[in-house]
Amino acid sequence: xxxxxxxxxxxxxxxxxRREKEIIKKRKARNxxxxxxxxxxxxxxxxxxxxxxYFNSVKSETFINSPYNTxxxxxxxxxxxxKIVSSDGEVLxxxxxxxxxxxxxxxxYSNIFAHVVGYDSNGKSGLESEANFQLLTSxxxxxxxxxxxxxxxxxxxxxxxxxxxxxxxxxxxxxxxxRKGAVIAIEPxxxxxxxxxxxxxxxxxxxxxxxxxxxxxxxNSSLLNRATMGQYPPGSTFKIVTAxxxxxxxxxxxxxxxxxxxxxxxxxxxIRCYNSTVHGQEDFxxxxxxxxxxxxxxxxxxxxxxxxxxxSEDLLFNKSLPLKNSRKSxxxxxxxxxxxxxxxxxxxxxxxLVSPLHMALITSAIANGGILMQPYLIDQVQNNAGExxxxxxxxxxxxxxxxxxxxxxGKLMKNVVTNGTASALNGRAYTVAGKTGSAEFDENGSxxxxxxxxxxxxxxxLVVAIIVENGGTGSEAAVPIAGQLFDAYYYGG
Numbered sequence: 379x380x381x382x383x384x385x386x387x388x389x390x391x392x393x394x395x396r397r398e399k400e401i402i403k404k405r406k407a408r409n410x411x412x413x414x415x416x417x418x419x420x421x422x423x424x425x426x427x428x429x430x431x432y433f434n435s436v437k438s439e440t441f442i443n444s445p446y447n448t449x450x451x452x453x454x455x456x457x458x459x460x461k462i463v464s465s466d467g468e469v470l471x472x473x474x475x476x477x478x479x480x481x482x483x484x485x486x487y488s489n490i491f492a493h494v495v496g497y498d499s500n501g502k503s504g505l506e507s508e509a510n511f512q513l514l515t516s517x518x519x520x521x522x523x524x525x526x527x528x529x530x531x532x533x534x535x536x537x538x539x540x541x542x543x544x545x546x547x548x549x550x551x552x553x554x555x556x557r558k559g560a561v562i563a564i565e566p567x568x569x570x571x572x573x574x575x576x577x578x579x580x581x582x583x584x585x586x587x588x589x590x591x592x593x594x595x596x597x598n599s600s601l602l603n604r605a606t607m608g609q610y611p612p613g614s615t616f617k618i619v620t621a622x623x624x625x626x627x628x629x630x631x632x633x634x635x636x637x638x639x640x641x642x643x644x645x646x647x648x649i650r651c652y653n654s655t656v657h658g659q660e661d662f663x664x665x666x667x668x669x670x671x672x673x674x675x676x677x678x679x680x681x682x683x684x685x686x687x688x689x690s691e692d693l694l695f696n697k698s699l700p701l702k703n704s705r706k707s708x709x710x711x712x713x714x715x716x717x718x719x720x721x722x723x724x725x726x727x728x729x730x731l732v733s734p735l736h737m738a739l740i741t742s743a744i745a746n747g748g749i750l751m752q753p754y755l756i757d758q759v760q761n762n763a764g765e766x767x768x769x770x771x772x773x774x775x776x777x778x779x780x781x782x783x784x785x786x787x788g789k790l791m792k793n794v795v796t797n798g799t800a801s802a803l804n805g806r807a808y809t810v811a812g813k814t815g816s817a818e819f820d821e822n823g824s825x826x827x828x829x830x831x832x833x834x835x836x837x838x839x840l841v842v843a844i845i846v847e848n849g850g851t852g853s854e855a856a857v858p859i860a861g862q863l864f865d866a867y868y869y870g871g
Contacts, residue, residue, distance in 0.1 A: 453514035456527075459483065460513040460535030462495055462505055465572075465757060468544035470495050471506065471582075485582045487544070490551045493603040494542065494574040494755070497582040500589050504603075508702055509538045509756060517761040534762035541570035541757045549866035550575045553859040558847040559826075560604040560734045563863060566742040566832065566841045568772040569751030573863070576604040606704040609731040610845055613817030614669040614852070615828045616726035618740065621666060621790060622783060623681050623689035631662040631786065638665070642672040647718035649675045649725065652816060652851065666790045667798030669814060671725045678724020683711035686724065693740050693778055695732070700739075700775045701753045707732040726815060738843035740778070741830045744791070745811075745838035748784040750775045792835050799853050800829065803861055808868060809835040812860065814852025817845075824848055829856035833864040840867050 458481065462471040470491050474482045483498045485491070496504020506513075516523060516533035526533050550561040550573045563573040578598040580588065592601055602608070625631060638657035641650040651657065651671045657664070665673035678686065687709060691697065695709035710729045711720060722728035735753075743750040752775040759767040779787075791811035794800045803810040812831020819826060827849030832838040842860050849855030 456532055457514050457516050457535045458532045459498070460762070461537040462509070462513070463537055463539050464542050464544040464547070465540060465570075466544050470540070470542070470544070471498070487548075488581045488583060489579045490548055490575075491542070492579040492582055493576040493605070494547075494571075495582070497585045499586050503601075504703075505538065505540065505755060509759075512536050512538055512756075512759045512767075517765075517767045519761075519763065536767055537760045537762065538756055539758040539760060541565075541572060541755055542574070543572045545870060546863065546866055547573045547575065549573075549862055550859070553862040554846070557849060557855070558598075558604075559845045559849065560608055561842065561844050561859060561863070562605045562734050562738045563867075564738050564742050564753060564841045566745040566838050567751065569742070569753045569775070570757070570772075571753055571755050572840070574603075574605045574755075576602070576608075603703070604734065604845075606701065606733060606735045608733050608845070609705065609707070610733070610826055610828075611727055611817040611819060612730055612732045612737065613726040613815030613826065613828050614671075614674075615737055615813050615815035615830050616723075616730060616732075617666060617669065617674050618744070618787060618791075618813055618830075619690055619693060620674055620677060620681070620686065620724045621662070622693075622779065622787060623686050624662075624677055625783060625786060626689060627681055627685060631790075634662040634665075636660050636665060636670070636673040636676060638668075638670050638672050640672070642675055642721075644675075644679060644721060645717045647721060649721055663790060663793050664797075667793045669794075669799050674725040675721035678720045679717055681724070682713065683715035683720050683723075684713040686720070687711050690730075693743075694736065695730075699733075699736055700750075701735060704735050705733055707736045727818060734843045734845050737828075737830045738841055741832060741843060742841045743778040744784045744787045745832040745841050746784075747781045748779040749777050788835065791831060795831070795835075799851075800831070800857050800860075802853060802857050803831075803864075806861075806864070808833050808864060810860075810864065811835040811838075812857075814857060816851045819848075825850060827855035828852045829860045831860060833867065840864065 458475060459473045461469055463469055469486055471483065471485050474484055485495065494504050496502060496506040498506045502510060513535050516535055518533050523533050546563060550563065554561055554575055554577055558577055561573060561575040564571050578600040580592055580600045637659050638651060640654040640656040641648055649671055657668045657670050660668065660670060660673055690709040695707050698706050708731045711723050719728050723730055739750055739753065752773045754770050756770055758769050761767055788811050791813055794813055795803050795810045799814040800812045803812065810831055810833050812829055815828030816825040817828060827846040829852045830843045832841045842863050844856040844859050846855035
């Protein structure tokens with residue numbers, strides 16, 4: 379009897395322990411769920427704090443400075459918009475305040491900086507848009523700000539010091555004259571944009587009065603910045619891309635030989651050199667210097683659409699360009715493209731479209747040993763007393779090609795000036811490397827005039843990209859403009 383009772387007690391004790399273990403196990407499971415949920419919400423909370431810190435320190439100014447942010451308009455209630463100034467000290471835009479407090483935004487250079495500086499009424503464009511936040515922010519001395527706020531007066535906005543050179547910009551503007559087109563000049567070692575001209579243009583002082591006519595004028599598209607947003611066939615300037623692809627495929631320019639007879643026909647498609655000129659026996663350097671369409675059309679068929687596309691996209695075709703408010707260039711060849719289109723594209727025609735800015739960036743990379751620097755327009759921001767608020771430091775954007783590739787392309791471009799289509803730039807006190815282009819745009823053979831290049835060829839100082847719409851060959855219209863720009867850079871406007 380006693381043994382049976384002990385056995386019963388033992389079984390009850392085992393049952394009790396089993397239940398306790400189950401209870402503990404269930405509690406642990408519930409605690410694990412609670413811990414997971416708690417950790418999840420803690421992680422969300424920490425992430426939100428981290429993002430708020432990141433947003434306020436890194437991204438807030440970008441959002442505030444967005445042209446779509448209407449909050450910026452409220453800044454003008456307490457800040458007088460700052461000045462936009464050239465690198466050589468010329469005022470490009472300023473706000474005049476009359477005795478009754480009326481404000482007027484004025485542009486002393488009128489049309490000359492129209493597209494790059496932009497306007498501040500009927501919306502905003504150019505630097506007026508890009509630097510809107512800085513211009514409506516005041517870093518005036520805090521006692522001055524306190525005094526103005528006590529009096530109910532506005533504080534002076536910060537001034538934006540640009541990379542633009544007023545003398546060079548004026549030279550470019552006058553050199554382009556009454557013709558449609560664009561001119562852009564860049565310092566290749568830093569990415570500073572020294573000049574940017576687009577025509578037809580407008581007077582930003584009269585933008586409100588002339589707005590309706592400017593918007594409705596589809597013939598001139600005067601509000602369009604052709605330097606950054608224009609889309610043109612590149613003409614023979616594209617032979618730089620074809621040359622780079624050839625070198626990457628073959629490993630050398632040496633050993634190339636082509637007999638130019640003035641025209642080439644493949645699969646019932648004929649391409650002719652300019653004026654059907656017969657260039658005779660050529661190596662790669664003379665074919666490039668002569669801008670021989672036949673040679674480069676034949677080279678295109680050897681390389682093929684897939685290879686040309688790869689090299690083009692390495693040079694930022696079909697990619698966003700590293701400058702605000704710029705339009706990407708387009709390249710359409712692939713491995714299935716017909717021979718006729720490949721021939722046309724390799725010599726700069728076909729469906730390829732490019733902006734002057736893009737051609738200036740490719741040229742800058744060549745001039746800078748293959749490295750493209752981030753292009754920029756704002757050098758400094760200063761308060762109304764001239765004290766520096768911020769400075770833009772030159773930064774590398776991307777390596778587009780090797781140093782050796784850049785040197786070889788530079789050698790080709792030097793030969794264009796010494797022995798080829800840009801010989802009008804030869805024999806000056808400075809050396810020049812470049813490439814001309816004639817980009818046909820209609821069935822009558824009318825062409826835009828291109829020139830891309832740089833001066834002081836062995837240690838480049840200035841890169842230019844020039845297009846003159848319906849200007850004929852590159853040597854006719856664009857090359858003389860380049861000469862004026864280089865002269866102005868070294869000797870003053």
